[in-house]
Amino acid sequence: MPEVPEFTPTPEIKEPGNLFEHDEIEMKTVKLTIDGREVIAPEGTSILEAARSVGIEIPSLCYLKGINEIGSCRVCLVEVEIKGTMTLQASCVYPVSEGLTVYTNSPRAIRVRRTMVELLLSDHHRECTTCVRNLNCELQNIADDLGIRNIKYTGEMNDVPIFNDNPFIMRDYNKCIKCRRCEAICSKVQEVNVYSGLGRGFEMKVAPAFMQDLSEVACITCGQCVIACPTGSLVEKECIESVWEALEDKDKYVVVQTAPSIQVTLGESFGYPVGTIVTGKLVAALRRLGFDSVFATDFSADLTIMEEANELLERLDGHGKLPLLSSCSPGWVKFCEHFYPEFIENLSSCKSPHEMFGALTKTYFAEKQGLDPEKIVVVAIMPCTAKKFEAARPEFGTKRFKDVDWVLTTRELARMIRQAGIKFHDLTDEDYDTPLGISSGAGAIFGSTGGVIEAAVRTAYFLTTGKEMDLLDYYEFRGISGLKEMEVKLKEQTIKVAIAHGTGNARRLLDRLRSGEKFHYAEIMACPGGCVGGGGQPIFGTRDHKEISLNYRHNRADALDRIDYSKELRRAHENPAVKKIYEDYLGHPLSDRAKELLHTYYTPRGKLPGFELENLTGEHNKYLH
């Protein structure tokens, strides 16, 4: 029988283990020995972080720096000498102290780690070959690193049907290792609180209340839990097969559009460093896959800016509610509908760029090309699972067609490219098709936090003053802090704007609005960092990339900025394709036709769908308020 570890109680960590980032703060350091090496680390850091800071790798599973530090999986066990005896400790939660002696790779530590992983695997549907996370799974990697060849523990296994009934996220409880990273990110970062540990012991599940499907609860479909999950327990709902079918159908004209952020993230799936711009190869790959037209959502982002900037000016003029809240992030829109329905009227009525794109493709583009709109299939390559939900909303489309037929995440596109055997590295750069592929730098920066407001202000400034804004004036739009606010001078008026990303930060902003603070315009994106941190972006489960992709969002955002700088056109209103579409088809921003095709409405959804107070207590709810 393998050794089962005994646990000594873990002392409290005073500060989360992210102290390395704040070296300007004066702090006490301690000296300790890890594997015979002397290591100096700030007091209160965990052993794991101290070891990683000097390049000693300790495996971990449940640990997510600063987000989930609960010490539950025990695969990070190390030997720590306490008062002359060796004890096993979870290094991710054990704080360093002066003179501590740690062994990370002693035979005993390794043996016990293996036991821990074997226990996890003993209740795991091990189907690696057919699993979405195959070759990109943290559990699989650890099992491989530790050389686990057979599992000594056999016994009952959980066997729960797969939850596959919604258009955005699929859940396989049989691959869940109960690390609770999904729960932590959903409640601490997004503050949506969907998950909790239900039940106890072997039966325990990390699940939404009452084991409901994500589509039945107040989930904003952002997919942050998907990128946090180390295994294949939470994955996007794939629709690759449907896209292949459309491509195969000779009768269909298949149009693809790529969101601004895809050009700076897709490369990661093919081994390029984070922040590599692969626009040309992306376009080439899509042509090889057989799409009839390859367009950029950046184009319709420019259009969104035209509409939204005009909407802002209209509202500043006294028509409609202030502050105007951006509506291009469907996760954020759903968040508002569930938790802050009183702000629904503040939401911009603009559809999000990919929906505008779909609507125009099936009208304007179809007319121009003489195509039957019912034969056009619009595929959108998007950074996020919420776009899958958005495309399925009944508001988006007409009786005859949906604006957007299929949404693929960045990850799914990478899989399609691999399926087709396309050698991504060897592709030569190609350009987007015209006219719906022409875009300005303003459209590109839509993909990261602050980008929408910066783009809209560039245009609003021009519309009010007749002059072009100096682009260096407002660089502070793009900082990484979760909630930013600043003042912007338009012609007669100085307006107060705010930028929030991550719905936790959105809560902070909306609570201030609730308590009466005045703003004119706010940009809110559901995902931390905006689309570059979206729930559909590449995930790293490989050995050298253990951090969740969230941590890479800054490099990706920088790449989008580089695209913006490199463009000749940097303002939406300068985009010739946008000008032309207004001339030929839409008339002017906010025209009746624009309103019909490019704008939408929203619906309150309740904090706890299906359990509204009045339904709970029948007609007698008069007692209850």
Place this chain on the structure above:
Amino acid sequence: MKATTEQEYPHSEQGIVPLLPKTETKPEKREMVDTKDHKYRELDKILDHYRGEKGELIRVLHSAQKIFGYLPPEVQAYVALKMDIPVSEVNGVVTFYTLFVTEPKGKHTISVCMGTACYVKGAREVMDKLKDELKLDARETSADGMFTLRSTRCLGACGMAPVMTVDEEVHGKLNAGDLTGILKIYQEQDAGEEHDQVH
């Protein structure tokens, strides 16, 4: 393996002493309290008493269980909305403590001993037969609300194995053939009671 949730809830199961407000449900008001509406009004009084104190969730749930007899999803959701606590957290607490039940309890509770002695002497068969007889699948309570079926650890009556209790009464040396008869005793007893009430 270690249940990771255990460290996270500060209260131990035994340590919960519900402090009920004075206005608590009195048994004599039974007919009134029986309507759903009145039950929610009772629950409101409890919620008012603990107004805003999220740390009192367990006590509130305990009181709610006393009022409703069990904690169905609607009641958990109601508590979550009223206390402004995520329903996932409420459901987590309810499913963590065995003290809470989420299904109505039947009029009679049958506990089949699954201790070693009873197991060896055929407790499994007794269990299966009862499930069959009461048409239970995953549920614990029969559709007519008459019986709730549970398993239990050694009852200390190993000499009579296999053993089960119905409410307080112990039935020993069981075999599958006896069970229909035993269930019948309780069914008839109840039918008699109802008959008495009508007159």
